[in-house]
Amino acid sequence: MPSPKTSPDALTGLFPSEIAERIQGPPLRGRQLFQWLHKKQVFDIHAMTDMPLADRTRIAENHAPAALTPGVLQSSPETGAQKTLYELADGETIESVLLSQGHRITLCLSSQAGCALGCTFCATGQAGFRRNLSAAEITEQALRLTGSLGEDRTNTPNIVYMGMGEPFQNYEAVLKSIRLLMHPEGLNIGARKITVSTAGDVAGILRFAEEPWQVRLSVSLHAGDDDLRSRLVPLNRRYPLKELHHALLQYQEKRNRQITIEWVLIKDINDSTAQARALSGFMHGLDATVNLIPWNAVPGLDYRPSPLKQRESFIAVLKQAGIKATLRKERGDDIDAACGQLRNIRHGASEPKG
Ligand code: SAH
Ligand code: SF4
Numbered sequence: 247m248p249s250p251k252t253s254p255d256a257l258t259g260l261f262p263s264e265i266a267e268r269i270q271g272p273p274l275r276g277r278q279l280f281q282w283l284h285k286k287q288v289f290d291i292h293a294m295t296d297m298p299l300a301d302r303t304r305i306a307e308n309h310a311p312a313a314l315t316p317g318v319l320q321s322s323p324e325t326g327a328q329k330t331l332y333e334l335a336d337g338e339t340i341e342s343v344l345l346s347q348g349h350r351i352t353l354c355l356s357s358q359a360g361c362a363l364g365c366t367f368c369a370t371g372q373a374g375f376r377r378n379l380s381a382a383e384i385t386e387q388a389l390r391l392t393g394s395l396g397e398d399r400t401n402t403p404n405i406v407y408m409g410m411g412e413p414f415q416n417y418e419a420v421l422k423s424i425r426l427l428m429h430p431e432g433l434n435i436g437a438r439k440i441t442v443s444t445a446g447d448v449a450g451i452l453r454f455a456e457e458p459w460q461v462r463l464s465v466s467l468h469a470g471d472d473d474l475r476s477r478l479v480p481l482n483r484r485y486p487l488k489e490l491h492h493a494l495l496q497y498q499e500k501r502n503r504q505i506t507i508e509w510v511l512i513k514d515i516n517d518s519t520a521q522a523r524a525l526s527g528f529m530h531g532l533d534a535t536v537n538l539i540p541w542n543a544v545p546g547l548d549y550r551p552s553p554l555k556q557r558e559s560f561i562a563v564l565k566q567a568g569i570k571a572t573l574r575k576e577r578g579d580d581i582d583a584a585c586g587q588l589r590n591i592r593h594g595a596s597e598p599k600g
Contacts, residue, residue: 252335253310258283258389259382259422262431269305277431283311284432287393310335313382316390330391334359334383338376342387342409344394351395351403355387357420358411363445365479367468367512369544370410378416384423392433402433405440408464412481413442414450424461437461443508448485448493455500463497464506464537465490469516470524478516487528494532505534511552511560512541522563529569536564536571 257265257279266276275297282294291306317331317339327345334340343354361368362375388405405427407413413420420442427435437460444450445466454463469475475482485493494505509525511517525536538561541551552560557573564571 251310252312254380256310256313256382258386287389314386344391349401353388353391353403354406354409356409357413357416361411363412363481381419381422385426408443414444414447445481446490451493455497466508470521507534507536510539510541513550513552517552517556519563522560526567538573
């Protein structure tokens, strides 16, 4: 039997009705296939035993069920996080992270192979852009990670779009993947358990505000003035802070949902009390919490993680201004840090001291 070939256009990126159309079969066949792929995480059509053998053979011969080939799996004993490298049909590679914290499971998905935005502290940004991922390539990361849990799967996982890439620069495919992951005949993940993280793509934020659902939004801010932010997050030159702030106000008017502001603390770059005050200013009028993340070292980059004392002074300023903020004292104990950190495992970097 030929081994199933992979394709960016695989069946894992289609709704039941689209699958039926693609395989030129009845609606029931589309639903059966969808359930095997999404609910049971079985990607081998020959193993889909409730379908007639002749159908299975015909579908397997003509259609690629899957988009990803799982590669190296690496674990971080420090965090309990697992990173899987996936190969795409054209040889590109992406990575996804599974983080278990007690019963809480979080899956960190990539939306692009690489990233075009070039944030100066980010491993993906430094490596450059390869291409957008298809809906199948995004969705299937979550399917395969869930499948790898086996019997350990107790609760529905949380999904965060915080792996490689800028989700709003691949809007359509990301949105379709969210809808597929929320599908009641598949993983059936609740909108509130899904978070999309953006570097501040204003056009994307405004578009996202129009989506009639409760999917969460997270914004990676990292700097409270345009000079510094344009240096760290070059996208700020296109969408400066004032515009970003305005877009977030509009988002909240429409969606009425609390957002998260992400801030990676880098020593002597954005960890001063002056930056904390600037951040307090940005928070004005927003219903948001701040998530302070220790910077994870990237080989070849000349930054350092912010020392604990500085991190504590930073959060003290926020608290004084009445802003809700969380500070990770230990590196790598949340998914944001885990996403970045696992990139290090790939490159074999050692842990620097704050
Ligand atoms: N492009 C989107 C989502 C992917 S990046 C965004 O920028 O939001 C996900 C998160 O990881 C972002 O908050 C980003 O700032 C953070 N990040 C990137 N590199 C990191 C590093 N070396 N250490 C810690 N966090 C990092
Ligand atoms: Fe891209 Fe996000 Fe990395 Fe910036 S932080 S380069 S937007 S992945």
